[in-house]
Amino acid sequence: MNTTKYPVTVRDLADMAEKLGMTAAELLELLGPIPMPPAGYTLAPKSDTRWIGPETMSRRWIITPAWTWNSNGGARSIEVWMADHERPTYANITPAEALQLAADLTAVASKIAAAEATEG
Numbered sequence: 313m314n315t316t317k318y319p320v321t322v323r324d325l326a327d328m329a330e331k332l333g334m335t336a337a338e339l340l341e342l343l344g345p346i347p348m349p350p351a352g353y354t355l356a357p358k359s360d361t362r363w364i365g366p367e368t369m370s371r372r373w374i375i376t377p378a379w380t381w382n383s384n385g386g387a388r389s390i391e392v393w394m395a396d397h398e399r400p401t402y403a404n405i406t407p408a409e410a411l412q413l414a415a416d417l418t419a420v421a422s423k424i425a426a427a428e429a430t431e432g
Contacts, residue, residue: 318343347386349379350427368416371395372409375420388424390417 319325319339329339349355349363356362356378365377376391392413394403405413 318347347381349381349386350388350431353377353379368420370409370412370416372403372405373413373416375416377420377424388428390420390424392417 319328325336325339329336332339334342350365353363353365356364361381363379363381365379368375372395374393376393378389378391380387380389394405397403
């Protein structure tokens with residue numbers, strides 16, 4: 313199976329098309345639709361490639377679903393920021409908070425998995 317990276321810039325598009333002996337329009341037709349971020353995601357501040365979804369917030373953490381676009385397409389991830397977490401120490405949470413964090417992470421991961429399943 314051959315795969316071709318999707319061009320990130322117009323220059324990438326022109327270079328790829330030239331290498332393949334195609335016009336930019338022909339290459340775009342061959343590559344198909346441009347990868348799009350999931351519904352409800354917005355471009356993160358100061359980023360051209362990182363999109364973020366609705367955050368789950370607690371007094372002790374923020375969980376952010378993220379989608380990063382690169383020349384290979386999109387990659388989903390879940391980012392977790394813990395309050396009071398500064399190097400070289402670790403954030404400390406109680407067992408009850410850990411259970412709530414696990415429930416919040418499970419809920420976010422389930423939404424992402426369901427969205428991926430419907431996207432094909």
